[in-house]
Amino acid sequence: MTKEKIVLAYSGGLDTSITIPWLKENYDSEIIAVCVDVGQVEDWEEVEKKALLSGASKFYCPHAADEFAKEYIFPAVSAHAKYQGTYLLGTALARPLIAKKLVEIAHLENAVAICHGCTGKGNDQVRFEMGIAAFDSEIKVIAPWRQWDIKSREDAIDYAIQKGIPITSTKEKIYSEDENLMHISHEGGDIESPANFVNYESVLKITNALENTPDEAEFVSITFEKGLAVAVNGLKMEPSEVLSTLNHLSGKHGIGVLDWIEDRAIGMKSRGIYETPGGALLMEAHARLESLTLTKETIKLKQMISTEYAELVYNGQWYSQANLAIKAFMDKTQECVNGEVQLKLYKGNMLPYSVTSPNQxxxxxxxxxxxxxxxxxxxxxxxxxxxxxxxxxxxxxxxx
Known part of the structure; x- marks a missing residue:
């Protein structure tokens, strides 16, 4: 008798690694691991190997970095979307795309359910399940953190050791990290308490701590066509290349680090450290160009609507009617946002240098x-x- 199939949103991290044996124990199903490439730096062969060694029967890795940049990051940049006026939504932007890919593969494999490894306290459970529902409102969703007896990441580590699952997390360094083309987030461990000092040099991965940034300034130019960044320093690039290039340039100068206390979708406050070097630079440059090409009334409307847009994205409503309507408005505002912006990068700062546009x-x-x-x-x-x-x-x- 053929076993039923469950598609698992797999990252190779602690939570999703232990989910594979747990699912096999509790559902007696074939597990299809899906790790969507949204620009994170990974050895994909090793990720696949780990998934299969953990008990998955098949592994998929849709490479969607350009789609992520063009269809999700760039619209958010054009909208100047910042949740609570601060957070650039790196994790929230990736989830609806990952959900879309999960449903596509679930349909391809005739799977009966989709599983995610989100905790019951976080935002991502909402984002994944709303994204899944937008493409298949009938498919079953399994959320182990809302079912199993594991109560903490320490328990999860013990379970992984018990099952012989290789992990990199330790009880001494128990940070939860999420990486994509837009950002890297860090949570957990000593980061959790706002009272704790965190040594950025030991946490940051793609951004230099200010103490380690160059003593010489660097200039960067970004070319926009209809609000979309198409070139960096005069070199034409694909969307994902723009972000990866800006991540490197900005990260070198310590730009885009946010140590912040946010209000989660489900009502609690939490502290996270976010690295968004390229996204922060791109949004700053885009805003500079809009100040030259949009009317006062358009800018005012955009600022008002951007607040609601950021709330919708943060709360997982990317595919909602309201969000699609806002996107249509934002797209209209970008028709004349063409030109080149030059910024000076130095010690965490993005200083205006010049801005030119044929539509100024x-x-x-x-x-x-x-x-x-x-x-x-x-x-x-x-x-x-x-x-x-x-x-x-x-x-x-x-x-x-």
């Missing part, structure tokens, strides 16, 4: 102090009279 709304004749054919200094008198009228009336009535 800055007009030197109009904005200068001299006369021009569009605006006369005398025109300001009527404008001020109209704008101050309510204030004058209030003053006459003794209301101010």
């Amino acid at each position: 709304l800055f007009d030197e004749d109009v904005s200068g102090f001299g006369e021009d054919d569009l605006f006369s200094h005398h025109d300001a008198r009527g404008y001020i009279n109209v704008m101050t009228l309510p204030t004058k009336i209030q003053q006459r009535k003794g209301m101010i």
Whole structure:
């Protein structure tokens, strides 16, 4: 009799590694491990080998870094999406794409369920399951952390040792890390308590601590077409190349490190350390170009809508009607966001150097102090009279 199949969102980390033997014990099913390449640096042959040694019967690795950059990261950059005005959503952006790939492979393999290794306290369980539901609302979802007797990462390590599963996590260094093209997040261990000092040099992976950054500044130019970064320092690049190049340049100068206390989707506060060097630089450059090419009213609308957009993405609603509507608005705003931005990188700072655009709304004749054919200094008198009228009336009535 053929066994049923379960597709597992596999990373090769502690949680998903121990999930394979647990699933086999509790479901007597064939486990299909799926590790989606969203730009993380991995030896994919070793990841596959580990999955199979842990008990998976098959391994898939969809390489989706360019899709991730073009269809998920770049729209978030164009929207200037920052959750609570701070976090650049690196993990949240990857989850809907991974969910999409999981469903595709589940359908290909005729699997009866999809399993993820998210804890019951985190955001990713919501993001994965909302993403899965967007493509298959009927398929069963298995979440071991909401079922098994393992209560902590220390318990998980003990279980891995018991089952002979090779892991890199130790009880002394028990950080949970998530890496993709956009960022690397670090949580757990001594990071958890906001009262603890964390030595960044021992935690950061792609970003230099400020003490280790070069003493010489470096200049970088980014070229945009319709809001999308297409070249770095004059070299045309694919979307994933843009991010990986900027990660290297920015990481060298200590840019994009966030040590932050956030409000999770399920209501609790948590502390995390995020490295988003390339994403931070890209968003800064994009905002600089928009300041030159968008009207005041458009910028204001974007700022208002961006807050809601970031909330939707953080809470896993990438495929929601509201989010798709916002994306359509954002796409419209990008039609004239063309040009080149140069920034100076130094000791964690991104300093403006120059910005040029064929669609710039800055007009030197109009904005200068001299006369021009569009605006006369005398025109300001009527404008001020109209704008101050309510204030004058209030003053006459003794209301101010």
